[in-house]
Amino acid sequence: MKWSLKIGQFAGIGVYLHWTFSLLIGWVFMVHLAEGKTPLQAFGGVVFVLALFACVVLHEFGHALTAKRFGVRTRDITLLPIGGVARLERIPEKPMQEFWVAVAGPAVNVVIAALIFMVLLVMGGESEVPGVQWFKDGFLSQLMWLNLFIVVFNLLPAFPMDGGRVLRSLLAIPLGRRRATVIAANIGQVMAIFFGIIGFFINPFLIFIAIVVYLGAQAESSQVEMQSVLEGLRVRDGMMTRFQTLAAWDPLSKAVEELLAGSQHDFPVLNDGSLVGVLRRDDLVKALANGKHSANIADVMCRDCGTVDETDELSPALEEMSRNQRFTAPVMRGAEIVGLLTMENIGELVLVSPRAH
Secondary structure, eight states: OTTEEEEEEETTEEEEEETTHHHHHHHHHHHHHHTTOOHHHHHHHHHHHHHHHHHHHHHHHHHHHHHHHTTOOEEEEEEETTEEEEEESSOOSSHHHHHHHHHHHHHHHHHHHHHHHHHHHHHTSOOOOTTOOOOTTOHHHHHHHHHHHHHHHHTSSOTTSHHHHHHHHHHHHHHOHHHHHHHHHHHHHHHHHHHHHHHHHSOTHHHHHHHHHHHHHHHHHHHHHHHHHHTTOBHHHHOBOSOOOEETTSBHHHHHHHHHHSSOOOEEEEETTEEEEEEOHHHHHHHHHTTOTTOBGGGTSBSOOOOEETTSBHHHHHHHHHHTTOSEEEEEETTEEEEEEEHHHHHHHHHHOGGGO
């Protein structure tokens, strides 16, 4: 995720802190000061928030490590002011695999709460840290209750939260993934509207949560709809067959002409008839912005942008492109380029496909 700082790595999964998280820390500190607390007490409030988000990181690793057992990699984990996001490369297709991945996160919070409870029993209560009034009920007890709150909140059947994914996985057993997603997404959107209404009267933050849940449910439903439409199709069924190519030693001005003349954004680059790279629009614009107007296309092109075969299955090919953040891939038939696979063209294929109606 852009504008994020890497703060560590475990099991090959990077943990990132989004810049907006600093706004939360600053807000917590200022709220404590505004309530008449000392800077030391305000710092205590910040430490509590950091401890809570450490539990959130463990929650996300619960998802990630369980997904890894089913052969699903996690790109990264990013901390945002509203919580953590573990970006899985894909959601497991088998319902029970998705079920275990979904419940693994809340299960981690249950374990954390249980461990804190046992520590409190051993301590026979909880003493405050000298000079710092952590919270009314004590640092550890508040942390325990908030972990339990995370469990309850995440298991609400509001897709795309954990509870929504649990609901979808259970519905998918008798109904199939597509129908289960529609039902879970609809329930999530209804709950989002409920959150929004309650937020007007109780807490405006609920309105923000409602928007995130509503849009998340809509996005997940659209993604599964697209996967259903593309099921069984090959790359050749969704590729562009009318496209322009460029020569490796053409000047950038030639690429500008082609970019302005049509709707194609990325161009396969050939040298003596063989594919040697792809000139992406972003790379072209960046080169021009850096004053490289006299450069050749070979100086700017992407040399290792990957290709797909026309006989490859379409859905896995798109997943691979998404995983590597590529929006265009040359389609090959042996050593010959026969088409372009683009996200934009696939979107149009989904719109006009009879399966989507």
